[in-house]
Amino acid sequence: MKKIVAISALLLVNSLSAQFKINIDVPAGFNPKEVYLYSLNGSKDILTTKEMRKGNGWQIAVTKPYSGMMKLYFPEGNMSVNFISENKDVKMKFDTANGKISNIDYLDESNFLMNNIQDVQQKKEYILPALVQIKDYYKADTQFRKALDTEISRLSVDAQDISRFPFINYYNTNYAKFVEKNPARKPVTHDEIIDFLVKSNEMLETSSLMRPVLLAYLNVGPSTNVSADVDKLLKAVNTETPRGQTVLSELIEIFDVYEMKDLKNKYLTEATNLKCTINDRLAGTIAINKNTEIGAKFPDYVFNKPTKTSAKSLAAVKADKKVIVFWASTCSHCEAELPKLIEKYNAMKAQKIEVIAFSLDSEKAAYDNKVNNLPWINDSELKGWYSSYADTYNVRATPTYFVLDANNTIIAKPDHAADVISYLKLN
Structure with a gap:
């Protein structure tokens, strides 16, 4: 009997x-050595684990039940691979070209099926x-x-x-009902x-x-x-529950992305005033916005490989005011706006x-070409x-601007380069 109990306990430990x-x-020629595994909460990627490469690949053990979207991210090459979990083993391999992932073979049944369905789904939506x-x-x-x-x-x-795949069934049924562009479908109601x-x-x-x-x-x-309409929704999902708080967090971020400032501020205030236990998702949304509102101390950043400075961090840069710009070489709005700041840069320097x-680029050559x-x-x-x-800085689009005083306190959040110039009285 003791032996049977011991074997049962061992099996339980292994299953957990x-x-x-x-x-x-x-x-063999794929260079990255490390991979990050992300799960999903609403529209937010959640880091689950990190794993170092062994031989020609990785084997990642997921210890908690999970059905849903997942993502592999290779930080050394800034590459990612999306897949799903049906809480069953996942297997994939991929080819590379010029150091980048060029073709993915999903070898487990769930991902093979989901990949084929999504291929047909895209064709139905755009080609049919x-x-x-x-x-x-x-x-x-x-x-x-x-x-x-x-x-x-x-x-x-x-x-x-x-029918044998609960997550695939859930995703495709509800995508078709609520998200898919289908003129023949009766519009859904609130x-x-x-x-x-x-x-x-x-x-x-x-x-x-969810989003x-x-x-x-x-x-x-x-x-x-x-x-x-939003009040009606939030009352129904109940913002004192984890589901309701995740919905509230998503809505705040949607209003932020679409620059619906009045609605964002209303529901951010509602979130801040909640008296119940706050889940991690909503707590993060509240904290990010609090840290980047006018009057807040701008979170410091230790530079990675800065140009045109010997300072080691953002806070270590000495100036009476600092204009923080988040941009990317692939951003057309940045292409139009940054020259306006370049034109006024000498005048800025004269006023200290x-x-x-900070660039949100991923390709070094494109970044270096612009930075020059x-x-x-x-x-x-x-x-x-x-x-x-x-x-860290709640950047939802590029370009994004902040103006700081000498103590790194946020004193303005201009929408455009012209607003930066106007605020600093450089016209």
Whole structure:
């Protein structure tokens, strides 16, 4: 009996040590040695674990049950791979070209199926309407028309059996109902979306559907009072629950991204005034906004590889005022705005004003090419939107500006380069 109990205990320990494993095979020439594994909460990537490479790949043990979207991020090459978990083993391999991932083979059944479904889904959304429009220009008995009809039939029917895959079934059912662009579908109502958000299981948070469903809710029309619509939603999901707080966090970020400042401030205040226990997601949203509001001390940043300065950190730069710019070489708005600051840079220096620019680039060559033409302090982690300061400073778009005083207190948050120039009286 003792032996049986001991074996049972051992099996229990082993089952708790790994819910499932992720196996990644890569070519010998693939350089990254480290990989980060992310799960998902709403639209926020959550770092689950880090793993060092062993031989030609990685084997990552996931210790907690998880069904939903996941992501692998290779920081040394700023590359990522998206996949799903059905709380079962995942296996993939990929090819590379010029040091970048060029082709991914999903070898487990769940991801192979999901990849095929999403390929058809994209074609249904963007190609099927065009095929339907052009088919009548060709006679029914021609080979091309027959080929068009075959493809239209294939894309119009969901022939995949997904009943054995709970997450795939959940994702595709609700994507089709709430997110997919389908003129033939009856528009969803506020009440239908509220019912979904209230009654959905925990896969809502891990599915990547929460933000697009909330955007669908905000776009239900016609509506004369967005604030009243949001109040109705938040009352239903109950902001004293984890689900309600995640929804509230997502809405604050949506209003931030779309520069709906009044709505953002209203619901950020509501979040701050909650008297109940706050979940990590909403607490993070509150903290980021508090740290970057006018009057707050701008969080310090230790430079990575700065240009045109010997200072080791942002706080160590000595100036009466500092203009902080978050930009990217691929940003068309930055291309239009930065020259306006360059034109006024000498006037800034004369008033002991310094510009410190942080790039959200990921390609070193593109960054270096742009930085050569920028006269001020520049720095970049070359991790794109994975850069640490994207979250630290609540950067939702480029360019983003802050103006600091000599003590690194935020004194202005201009929207455009022209606003920076006006605030500093450099016109």
